[in-house]
Amino acid sequence: MTTISNAPVPASKSARRIPYVSHALLIFLSFLAVFPIYWMIITSLRPASEIYSPSPIPSEITLDHYIRAWTAIPLGRMMLNTVVTAMSQTFFQLLTSILAAYAFAAWSFRGRSVLYALLALTWLVPFQAIMIPNYILLTQMGWRDTLWGLIVPNIGSAFAILLLFQSFKSFPQDLMDAARIDGASNWGILWRVIFPNLRASVASLGVLLFISSWNDYFWPLLVTSRPENSTVQIGLQAFMSSDMNLWGPLMAAATIASLPVLLVYLLLQRQVIDSFVKSGLR
Amino acid sequence: MAEMQGDLRLNSKTLAVEAPKARRRAARKPLLVVIQPYLYLLPAILAIGIWIYRPLLQTIELSFFEWNMLPTAPRTFVGLRNYAQLFSLPDMGRAFANTIVYMLGILPLSVLIPMIIAIVTNDIGRRARTIYRAMIFLPMIIAPVVVAVVWRWIFHPTNGILNTMLELTNLIQNPLRFFSDANLAIWVIIFITGWKLIGFSTLIFSAALSNINRDYIEAAQIDGASRIQIIRFILVPLLSPTILFMIMLTLLFASQWTFAYINVLTQGGPLNATTNIYFLLWNYGFRTFSVGWSSAAATVFFIGFSVIALLFIKLSNRLAFYDN
Numbered sequence: 001m002t003t004i005s006n007a008p009v010p011a012s013k014s015a016r017r018i019p020y021v022s023h024a025l026l027i028f029l030s031f032l033a034v035f036p037i038y039w040m041i042i043t044s045l046r047p048a049s050e051i052y053s054p055s056p057i058p059s060e061i062t063l064d065h066y067i068r069a070w071t072a073i074p075l076g077r078m079m080l081n082t083v084v085t086a087m088s089q090t091f092f093q094l095l096t097s098i099l100a101a102y103a104f105a106a107w108s109f110r111g112r113s114v115l116y117a118l119l120a121l122t123w124l125v126p127f128q129a130i131m132i133p134n135y136i137l138l139t140q141m142g143w144r145d146t147l148w149g150l151i152v153p154n155i156g157s158a159f160a161i162l163l164l165f166q167s168f169k170s171f172p173q174d175l176m177d178a179a180r181i182d183g184a185s186n187w188g189i190l191w192r193v194i195f196p197n198l199r200a201s202v203a204s205l206g207v208l209l210f211i212s213s214w215n216d217y218f219w220p221l222l223v224t225s226r227p228e229n230s231t232v233q234i235g236l237q238a239f240m241s242s243d244m245n246l247w248g249p250l251m252a253a254a255t256i257a258s259l260p261v262l263l264v265y266l267l268l269q270r271q272v273i274d275s276f277v278k279s280g281l282r
Numbered sequence: 283m284a285e286m287q288g289d290l291r292l293n294s295k296t297l298a299v300e301a302p303k304a305r306r307r308a309a310r311k312p313l314l315v316v317i318q319p320y321l322y323l324l325p326a327i328l329a330i331g332i333w334i335y336r337p338l339l340q341t342i343e344l345s346f347f348e349w350n351m352l353p354t355a356p357r358t359f360v361g362l363r364n365y366a367q368l369f370s371l372p373d374m375g376r377a378f379a380n381t382i383v384y385m386l387g388i389l390p391l392s393v394l395i396p397m398i399i400a401i402v403t404n405d406i407g408r409r410a411r412t413i414y415r416a417m418i419f420l421p422m423i424i425a426p427v428v429v430a431v432v433w434r435w436i437f438h439p440t441n442g443i444l445n446t447m448l449e450l451t452n453l454i455q456n457p458l459r460f461f462s463d464a465n466l467a468i469w470v471i472i473f474i475t476g477w478k479l480i481g482f483s484t485l486i487f488s489a490a491l492s493n494i495n496r497d498y499i500e501a502a503q504i505d506g507a508s509r510i511q512i513i514r515f516i517l518v519p520l521l522s523p524t525i526l527f528m529i530m531l532t533l534l535f536a537s538q539w540t541f542a543y544i545n546v547l548t549q550g551g552p553l554n555a556t557t558n559i560y561f562l563l564w565n566y567g568f569r570t571f572s573v574g575w576s577s578a579a580a581t582v583f584f585i586g587f588s589v590i591a592l593l594f595i596k597l598s599n600r601l602a603f604y605d606n
Contacts, residue, residue, distance in 0.1 A: 022403035023410070029399065030417035033481050037420060039443060040432045052441045054450070096326040103322035115323065122334050124588050126538055128563045129580040132344065132351070132573055133337035139353075156329025186318065215425035217542045233427040237546050240431050247435055254428045265423050269416045276422060277485050 037258075044251035051248050065248035066256070069239075072249055074228040075256060078235040083260070085150045085220075085231055086213040092155035093209050094202060101164035102190050105171070122158040127218045135222055149223040150231065154213070160205055163279060167201045168194065204275040207268055211261055232257040338584075345577035352571075364578035371575055376554045377562040383468060384475075384558055385536045391476025392483050392532045393525060400487035401513055418481030426478075426542035433474050434547060437461065461548055464555040471543050471556055479539070483528060490524040491517070523598055530594040534587055559583055 043051065044065050046058040069075060103109075104116060134153065143149030171194055179193045195202070217233050224230035227238045236257050240250055265272055345364055349357040369375065406414070421429070436442050437460040445457040460470045494517065502512050518525075537560045544550055550557035550565070557565075559579065566576035 019403070019405040022406045025399055026403055026406065026410075026414040026418070029481065029484070030414055032477065033418045033420050036429075036432045036436060036477075037424065039436060040428070043435065052446075054443055054446045096329060099322040100326035103319040107319040109316075109319040112319075115327065118335070119326075119330065122330060124534075124584070124591055125334055125338055126560065126580075126584065126587070128538075128541075128560045129341055129584045130334060130337035131564075132567050132576060133340035134333060135567075136340075136351070137332075137337070153329070153333040156326040156333070158326075158330055158334075161326055211423055215423075217426050221545075233425055236427050236431060240434070240546070247438075247441070250431060251435065254431045258424060258428050261423050261425070265420070269419075270412075272423065273415060273419050273485065276419070276482065277489055 040251050040258075041255050043247060044255045046248065048248055065252035068246070069249035069252040069256070072246070073235055073239050073253065075232070075235065075253060077228050078230060078232040079256065081147065081150070081229070082214060082231040082233075082257075084147060086210050088151045089154045089213040090206055090210045092151070093157040093160050093213075094206055096156050097160035097164050097205075098190070098195070098202065100161045101168045102186075102194070104161075104165050105168035106176075106186065106189075119158040119161055131218075131222055138223060143223070145224050145226055145229040150220060154219065157209065159279070160209060163205055164198075164202070167198050171198065204268075204271045207264060207272055208275045208279060211264065211272070214261055341577045342581050343577075344573055345581045347574050347577075349573045350571040351567075351573050360574065364574045365582070367575075368578060368582060371566075371579070373554055373557060373562055373565075374579070377557045377559050380468060380554075380556065381537055381558045384472060384540050385533050387469065387472035388475055388479070388532050388536050388539070389529065391472070392479045393528045396480055396483035396528075397487045397521065397525065399484050400491055401517060404488065404491055415485060419485060420481070421478045422482040424478070427546055429474060429478055430543050430546035433470075433477075434461070437470060462552050464552045467548055467552060467556045471540055471548065474543050475536070475539050486528065487521065487524060490521055494520050522601060526594060526598045526601070530591060530598075533590055533594075 042056070042058060045061045045063070046053070046065075047060055047062050048064065050058060100119075104112065138144050138149050138153075141149075143152070175193055175197075176189055179189045184192065215233065216231070220231045220234045224234060227235040232253075236250075236253055239246075239253055344357075346359060346361060347357045348360045348364070349355060369378075403414075436444050439445060439457045439459045439462070444460075445454070448454045449457065458466065461467050498516050498520070499512055502516055507515070537558050540558055541560045541564070544556050544558060544561045545564070548556040550561050560583075563576045563580055563583075566572045566579070
C-alpha cells in the first residue's frame with residue numbers, strides 16, 4: 001500500500017514506514033531556505049579577520065559590525081521611520097478595511113457590485129502603471145521625502161477589504177439581528193458584536209499587512225530620495241551601493257532590517273504561514 | 283485546512299462579484315440611512331480612488347503626450363505616436379524577450395517543482411511537517427532588498443561562499459561571475475526569485491492536496507491503480523484549480539517580483555541582459571524622463587496582463603475539476 005495522502009485515516013502504526021524520500025527532499029529544501037538567512041546572521045557576527053572564511057561557525061562572536069553599521073548609516077533613524085510607517089499603514093489599513101468590509105457585508109446599496117469589482121480589480125494594476133502620476137501628485141503635495149508621503153497614500157488596502165469581507169460575510173446574521181433588537185446601532189454592532197468575535201482574523205490580517213508594509217520596496221523607492229528620510233529597505237540598498245566590500249556591516253544592517261519580521265515570525269509562525277497561504281500572495 | 287483551500291479558490295476568482303444579499307427594506311428611508319453604507323466605504327474608496335484609479339487614468343492620458351515630467355515643460359499631444367513606436371523604442375525588444383524568459387524560467391520553480399514536492403512529501407507526519415513548514419516558508423517573509431543583499435554576498439565572484447565551495451571541491455577552475463556574466467545573470471535573478479517563492483508555493487499545493495477527498499485515492503487503490511496512475515489521473519486533475527492559479531500568478535507577477543532584484547543587483551545589465559518590461563518603464567520614467575513612452579508601454583502591458591488574467595479565470599471556471 002502506498003501512503004499517498006496523510007489524511008486522518010487511522011492507519012495502523014505498524015503499516016507505516018518512515019518516508020525517507022520525503023524527509024530527504026524536505027531537509028534539502030529547508031537547508032536551501034534557511035542557509036542564506038543563517039549565512040547573513042553568521043557573517044554579521046564574525047570577527048572582521050575571518051569575514052571570508054567558509055567555516056559555518058565563527059571562532060568568536062562579535063558585535064563590531066553592528067557598531068560600524070550603526071555609525072556608517074543613519075540606521076536608527078531609518079528603523080524608526082520604518083516602524084512608524086509600517087505601524088501606521090497597518091493601523092489605517094485595518095481601520096478603513098473593517099469599515100468598508102462591514103458596509104459590503106451589512107447592506108445592499110446602489111453601486112455595491114461595481115464598487116466591489118473595482119476593489120477586486122486593483123489586484124491587476126501594477127505599481128509601474130501608476131507610479132508616474134503618483135510621483136507627480138506626491139511632488140505637488142510636498143510629500144516627497146516625508147513620512148506623510150510614505151503613510152497617507154497607503155491607508156487603504158483593497159486586498160484587506162476583500163479578505164475581511166469573506167470573514168464578515170460568514171458572521172451569523174442572528175447575532176446581528178439580536179443586537180439590533182436590543183437597540184444597538186450599526187456602529188455599535190460593528191465594534192461590540194462583530195469586531196470582538198473576529199479579532200483573531202483581524203489580528204492575523206494585521207500581521208500580514210505589517211510584514212508587507214515593513215518589506216515594501218516600491219513605494220518608498222518612489223517617495224524618498226535620501227536614506228535618512230526613507231525606510232530601512234531603501235537605506236540598505238543605498239548602503240550596499242555605497243561601499244561594496246563592507247560585507248560584515250552590510251550583513252549586520254540586513255539582519256537589523258529583518259529583525260522585527262523575524263521576531264514576529266518566530267512568535268506567530270503558524271498564523272503568519274496560514275494567512276499568507278490563505279491570501280494567495282503578497 | 284479546508285478553509286484554506288476554500289479561500290484559495292475564492293481568490294482565484296477574485297473578479298467574481300458577490301451577489302448582494304437581498305435585504306431590501308421598504309422604500310423611503312431617511313437620508314442618513316441611505317448614505318450610511320457610503321460613509322463606511324468613504325475612507326477606503328477615497329484612498330484607493332486617489333492612489334490607484336486616478337493615476338491609472340492619468341497614465342492612460344499621459345500616453346498620448348510627449349513630456350519630460352518637468353512641471354514647467356510643455357506637454358505635447360502626439361496622438362498615438364507613442365503606441366506606434368512602442369516596439370521600436372530603445373531596449374524594448376530585449377526587455378520584452380527577457381520578460382518571457384523570466385516568466386518561463388520562474389514557472390518550474392513556482393509551479394512544477396513545488397507541486398512535485400508537495401505530492402511526494404504528502405506522507406510526512408504531522409509533527410515533522412510543522413517544522414519543515416516553518417523552515418521552507420522563511421524566504422517568503424524576508425524583504426526583497428535583504429534577499430538581494432544576502433545573495434549578492436553568497437554569489438560574490440571572489441569572496442562568496444558559493445564560489446569558494448565550488449573551487450574547494452574542484453568543480454570550477456575560475457570563479458563564476460554570477461552578476462556580470464551576461465549569460466548567467468538572468469538565471470541568477472530567476473533563481474533568487476524562485477528561492478523566495480518555492481516554499482510558499484509548496485505549502486499552497488500541500489494545502490490543496492490535504493483537501494482532496496481520500497475516498498478517490500482509496501477507490502483507485504482498490505481498483506489496482508499504481509501510484510503514478512493515481513497522481514496522473516486523480517491528484518493532478520483535482521489540483522488543476524491550484525495549478526492554474528499559480529501559473530496565472532507567475533505570468534502576471536514575474537515582472538514585478540524580479541523588479542526589486544534587477545534594480546538592486548544588476549540595474550538591468552550587463553548589456554541589458556537582465557532588464558524586463560517593468561524595469562524599462564522605471565528607466566523611461568525616472569532616468570530618461572520619457573513620460574509618454576513609459577505611460578504608453580504601461581497601458582499596453584496593463585491591458586495585456588488583464589486579458590491574460592481574464593483568460594485564466596475563464597479557463598479555470600471551465601476546466602477545473604472541483605472535488606465535491
